[in-house]
Amino acid sequence: MMIWNVALPDDWESRVRSALANVRDDLARGALHPLGAGMESVALRLDPPDGDGGTSFVLRFPYNEDGAEGIACEAALLPELAEHLPLPIPRFAFTAPNPLGPGEFCCYPAVPGESLSEEDWHRRGLLDEPAPIRRIAALIDAIHAFPVGRARELGVPESDPRAEFGERLDLLRAEVVPALPSSESRTLVAAFEDYIGDDACFDYEPVLIHADISLDHLLVTGTDVTGLIDFGDTTIGDPDYDLCYLWSETGPGFTQRLQELRGVPFTDRLQRKLRFWELADAAADVLHGIEHGHSEFRDESLAVLRGLLTQRGSGSNAEASHGYTADVR
Structure with missing residues (x-):
């Protein structure tokens, strides 16, 4: 989800054009412009x-x-999933050997719409418009309805959140806890232990999930959502996880309205999971910055994590501890 800058090699353009020429010479003559980067691709x-x-x-x-x-x-x-969804998603024209790193790169016709920052979504009032929330609800439901058995046949991995967050806690104890004040470190460890130890958090029917539905991945035209991108984290897992970034970016009020549209209860258990995942995501960003030597990203993520730990440790109510009210940002 996080968008941040990654330096391209000096000769990136010549490498890319050469790779394109090996597949489609007409594309090698096009105009290339950097769009941005996530944690795994540019x-x-x-x-x-x-x-x-x-x-x-x-x-x-x-x-x-x-x-x-x-x-x-x-x-x-994606070729099969696209047929099940109500809005456009990437449809790969081809994949080919990656000139900038491992594996293959992909090429697809641009999905209709504009990628907007969280700030632009709020500034334009899109969260209060009727169309976007209906589109998001329909997208989530359609992704979750894709046959799980077929997803497994296509090679989609299945997540084991209890094991994965247990491994992350071990890394946090080694890499992050020593850098935190004792009160914050206790809050961080307790949050992970409470989640991992709560069987109710893992009482779900696994479904196909996008696993990275954030506002910048929901493409916008005018006041409507017209596409969804970035399926690189797609997995078979907890359906509630597809709400975690929307919760962080929009707050409890929007998430509750979204669940009402979907006919799914907005329970206390769901809110506890979402608050934990928000915290865990910030902690994962800190670990990523440490592992890859991105000191600025590490420091920014640590500041976010400490803010969440302070709010969590304050004992305030759900919305205040989240840092939002239902209708005001």
Whole structure:
């Protein structure tokens, strides 16, 4: 979900054009523009040469093995998943050997709409418009309705959140806890232990989930959502997890309205899980910054984590501890 800058090698453009020429020479002559980067891949936009009509494409290049595995999974899943969804998603034109890292890169016609920051969503009042929340509800339900057995056949991995968060807690104890004040470290460890030890948190029927539904991945045209991108984290897992980034970015009020539209209860248990996942995601960002030597990203993520720990340790109510009210940001 997080968008941050990654330095491309000096000769990135010549490498990319050469890779494109090996597949489609016409694309190698297009105009290339960096779009942004996540934790596992960098994206470029490929527009037709000046004055030429035609289709714009998005190119995604993984720069680690996780990113390469994600693109391979998308290449198998998305052609079938697209037929089940009410809005456009990436439809790969091709994958080819990656000139900037491991595995293969993908190329797909640009999905309709604009990627907006969280701030722009709020500034434009899109969370209060009737269309976006209906589109998001329909997208989540349609993804979750995709046959799980077929997803497994297509190679979609299945998550084991209890084991995964247990492993993350071990890393946090080693890498992050020593850097925190004792009160914050106790709050962090207790939050993980409470989640991992609560059987109710793992009482769910596994479904296909996007696992990264954030506002910047919901493409917007006017005041409506017109596409969904970035399926690199797709897995079979807890359906509630598809709410975690929306909860962080929009607050409890929007999440509750979304659940009401879907006909799904907005329970205390759900809210506890979402608050934990928000905390765990910030902790994962800190670990990522440490592991990859991104000191600025590490420090920014640590500040977010400490703010969440302070709110959590204050004993305030759910919405106050989240840092939002239902209707005001």
